[in-house]
Amino acid sequence: MIIAPHNQRGGVGKTTTSVHIAHAAALYGKRVLLVDSDPQGSLRNILKIQHDSTLHDLLDNGFKLEEVIVKGVRTGPEKGTLDVIISDKALTETETKLIQSGNRAETVGKLREALAPVKDMHYDLILIDSPPGLSPILQSVYHTVDSLLVPIAMDYMSFVGSHQVIESLSLLKQDYDIRATIAGILPVAVDHRLAVTDSTLTSIKNKYERYYPIFPPIRIDATIAKSGMRGQTLYDRLALPVERLTPDHRAAWDYYQVMKLLIQGQHSPGILKPPDA
Numbered sequence: 001m002i003i004a005p006h007n008q009r010g011g012v013g014k015t016t017t018s019v020h021i022a023h024a025a026a027l028y029g030k031r032v033l034l035v036d037s038d039p040q041g042s043l044r045n046i047l048k049i050q051h052d053s054t055l056h057d058l059l060d061n062g063f064k065l066e067e068v069i070v071k072g073v074r075t076g077p078e079k080g081t082l083d084v085i086i087s088d089k090a091l092t093e094t095e096t097k098l099i100q101s102g103n104r105a106e107t108v109g110k111l112r113e114a115l116a117p118v119k120d121m122h123y124d125l126i127l128i129d130s131p132p133g134l135s136p137i138l139q140s141v142y143h144t145v146d147s148l149l150v151p152i153a154m155d156y157m158s159f160v161g162s163h164q165v166i167e168s169l170s171l172l173k174q175d176y177d178i179r180a181t182i183a184g185i186l187p188v189a190v191d192h193r194l195a196v197t198d199s200t201l202t203s204i205k206n207k208y209e210r211y212y213p214i215f216p217p218i219r220i221d222a223t224i225a226k227s228g229m230r231g232q233t234l235y236d237r238l239a240l241p242v243e244r245l246t247p248d249h250r251a252a253w254d255y256y257q258v259m260k261l262l263i264q265g266q267h268s269p270g271i272l273k274p275p276d277a
């Protein structure tokens with residue numbers, strides 16, 4: 001199962017969602033590969049990874065997957081492990097080449113082709129952290145994944161960005177053999193003390209409820225930014241066995257529940273028919 005959290009709007013929780021679902025799944029005993037497809041390269045900082053080769057080396061410099069995958073960045077019980085392919089600003093060179101090549105089919109298929117051998121590596125879950133906007137790399141992400149999980153932070157522009165995801169996916173599907181579906185909508189940074197939260201949640205419900213699963217929300221949690229700055233996830237910071245997580249652990253608890261729903265494929269009921277994706 002290959003999933004990318006994506007919203008075309010920047011700063012809406014894509015990276016936070018990728019990292020925490022990935023780490024939660026490893027702590028749940030799953031084999032997880034997390035791929036950074038954003039030249040901002042945040043994953044290496046949040047997970048404190050020192051490694052020379054990156055996704056750019058895989059896509060452009062002839063490196064093999066084994067050379068770019070950083071193994072066992074975090075571990076969990078049984079076979080639980082988190083492996084990561086990091087990125088950095090060199091990925092913008094890949095983007096430039098893709099734009100200059102003028103070959104859209106090559107552009108769109110690039111990442112999928114490069115990651116094809118992971119099928120034999122027996123991962124339970126592959127997550128791709130995506131950049132904002134609709135860059136060539138992102139189109140390539142759409143072509144690679146089985147589904148997109150759409151985080152929506154509690155503001156209007158984030159809500160607009162979610163619709164752009166669905167439109168872009170629909171447009172790309174007209175031209176390419178893209179199988180990706182929408183795994184669901186994930187409200188993030190939910191803070192019921194703010195009026196905008198309730199109005200955004202109502203808009204999400206009205207617009208998407210009939211078509212897509214809406215996952216339980218991720219609450220606002222000031223410790224996310226603090227942990228990230230120290231090169232930690234929320235689970236690193238808490239340093240607890242997951243059996244001892246409680247709802248008081250806010251986003252750490254919320255992401256753990258969403259991860260289980262995603263892995264078990266138990267999204268909320270009531271999907272009638274995706275309108276255009």
Ligand SMILES: Nc1ncnc2c1ncn2[C@@H]1O[C@H](COP(=O)(O)OP(=O)(O)OP(=O)(O)O)[C@@H](O)[C@H]1O
Pocket residue numbers: 009010011012013014015016017038040130131132188189190218219220221222224225228251
């Ligand atoms: N549930 C939350 N509670 C509080 N802060 C959050 C929450 N989720 C994300 N944030 C904060 O919001 C900011 C943006 O999050 P993040 O980097 O995950 O967004 P992004 O969509 O990946 O951004 P970009 O488009 O730049 O890649 C970060 O500072 C992060 O710590």
Ligand SMILES: [Mg+2]
Pocket residue numbers: 014015016038042130131
């Ligand atoms: Mg990000």
